[in-house]
Amino acid sequence: MDALVPPRRPPAIGRLLALPAARALVERHGRPLVVEALRAAAASFRAGEEAPILAAAEAWLDHHTRGPRRVLNLTGTVLHTNLGRAPLPEAALAAMAEAAGATDLEFDLEAGSRGERDAHCEALLCHLTGAEAALLVNNNAAAVLLLLRALAPRREVVVSRGELVEIGGAFRIPDIMREAGCRLREVGTTNRTHPRDYAEAIGPRTALLMKVHRSNYAIEGFTAEVAEAELAGIAHAQGLPMVVDLGSGSLHDLARWGLPREPTVREAIAAGADLVTFSGDKLLGGPQAGLVVGRADLVAKLRRHPLKRALRLDKTTIAALAAVLRLQADPDRLAERLPALRLLRRPQAEIAALAEQLRPALAAALEGQAVVSVEPCESQIGSGARPSDRLPSAALCLRPRRGLTAEALATALRRLPVPVIGRVARGAVLLDLRCLEDAEGFAAQLPLLAP
Template sequence: MEKKKLLRKLPKIDELLKEEEIKSELENTARALVIDALRTSIDNYRVLILNDSIENFKKEDILKDFKNIIEENKGSNFKKVINAAGVVIHTNLGRSLLAKKALENVINVSDNYNNLEYDLKKGQRGSRYSHVEELIRKVTGAEAAVVVNNNAAAVMLVLNTLCKDKEAVVSRGQLVEIGGSFRVPDVMTFSGAKLVEVGTTNRTHLYDYENNINEFTGVLLKVHTSNFKILGFTEDVSLEELVELGAKSNIPVVEDIGSGTLVDFSKYGFTYEPTVQESIKKGVDVVTFSGDKMLGGPQAGIIAGKKEYINKMKKNQLTRALRIDKMTLAALEGTLKYYLDEKEAVENIPTLYAILSDKSEHKKRAQRLKRKLQSKVKGFQFIIAEDYSMVGGGSMPVEKIETYVIRVKNDKFSPKELEKELRENKIPIIIRVANDEVIMDLRTMFDKDFDDVVDAFIILSER
């Protein structure tokens, strides 16, 4: 049929509104949403006609397209995805998953009035930070703590409080980009501190700091480069040396430890990563770290350290602008409670469990998923193989975690096409493509997702 005839065949919205299934939809959906979906469906078919993508269509085709559009519009843009990519702390997929206690706390404070800023013992206004400060002190050994909405905000608040209109001395090799084009030098500048770079990219000595200390120096800053490593001809100033220099010069030492590691991973066979507790024990005045990376909690920027400095930050007007809400506080409290017993933390915090669980467990899970797939999906080949997962989230960049994966082979779809189809599934499945193969990593998948994965492949096999 010619284009003009097909275009004239497109129904009017008033005509579609008379259809029984549209009338039925109007009983449960706002008229404006229904009309918008009808208009979109008609426009979709107009584009198909103009692009010579169809030779004919029925009114039922447009109604079917409408149904898909209205269902998608009713759903949330913020949706569950299945992480089969093997990156544990996946920045694009929401980073760390919350532990059971954290989720229970969030529901409890969200579903009820709560004592967010009310001291129940004194019967008067209290501080929202009191709900987690004592826990942070117990876990880290710090004298005091305050929490803001992310680690970049934490660094900014610390520098604005201790170093506004003063100089912050930092090694040139530690001026990292922390993701999303946000860079440590930019955060520092915005805080009102003047950046003083010392040393070179690969080598910084203690005398580089000493030679740049003057009456305008506000802090000595150390930034843990958790998202990259410089190897080879390198040298850095130890934390102990910097603390000693700070004490001698009466200048606070601030460390941005970034990932917020509270467990010594070297005990479990991983590369050593500095912990918050160690920094506090070594005498660092203020430590900042993230809540949703290695700590395994909600997005937050945690500031722990000497009471005299933390109290100043609590009085800073920026603290109110950067403060966290009741749900984040509840999730953080629920997460931190596990850290009172490291064994509990490792077993119950999803991020720690995903990193530290033995690969043999994931081999058994891969076998279960493969059996499900093979029994119901035709035309695909599923192969179990050993591979490596990544920690992700800018943490432990050179660390590889032994795992088991399922490699998918199929003659109908190229790896690129299959990746797209799975990503656009009703419940998106995010995989990785390597060596021209689609790979599903069991370390970051859940048993509860297996049936959804099988359903996605059944749909693809029937095309």
């Protein structure tokens, strides 16, 4: 009997386009995109979906045309890779806006001739790290790739087995070595590597010795590793460079602000590293970038490599990075001006007070759906910095009532106009408030959670 029922036919696209709601969509998105959206919605209509065609077309446009959305990071991971890592300071945002038009990106205003785009940050980087020269690429993985491709093609690179890291997105040191066209020479064991391991591995095919920050894991117990200064001595005795992939790349000792200590770029240079690579959007607190600092002759060799052009930064990123480096050059005021550092050193008492302030509104919005309490928790720095260290914090804990799950609550929070991203643990949703600075905006949208 069902086979005799004629298929539903949606209205013609032309008729739909004449409706006021469709004209409003055309004004926002242009006719070609709206036509495609209406056709997609019409196809769903024929397939039996019940959503009105115009509403379905608007949802299609929203899904296919929006860029990254602002979210509230309440995960407890301050430098969250999936949520954009370091929040940019106002100085960086202003610099990006100023650089959006014509700039002296690659123009030397004094000479009236072509300039070098890395020059906008090079002097600051040398001042902050003690290096002779510096260059910029689009992330630290690119910096490592360029370094290896320029200095070690078809040759061996010696790395401790305990430093063969894999970071987010399945980026692995052995894979980057292979893509760079060089051969990985592992030395030592997972937990212990000694100076003799490096010395015995050096041969006629050796290009350089490399030390890699372990990033997102720690080795504890019966361990041994070779310090940077000793490794540099071994390399230099054989006329080889020693390079350090420092990952997060702190420019200052975080212990100054009561945080877990991270090795600094200046320390690596002072220990004898010939090149150091690190990120711009982690502990440095800036935009995504990969930075290489060190010996002028080696930096020049990297700059001349054809791959450098493919990995270069755009003008707005360079402007933002230069603004952040200027902030980094004034450490006495850095904690107030750099959002990443401000959030990392936020006192637990302040976070707990904010949680108590917001708890009644959230409890009212979720009445009948969840029990809301304030509980102590632990935040983490994120992006591979001090993975074993935790920062005391406080969270709004949402325990679902019978018939509801923590996953459903987390989904409802993500569907708010400004999505709220927490974490699910032990059957509850935890909203760590360490990174919440827009408490008013958070509270304003809570009534939308009501059933």
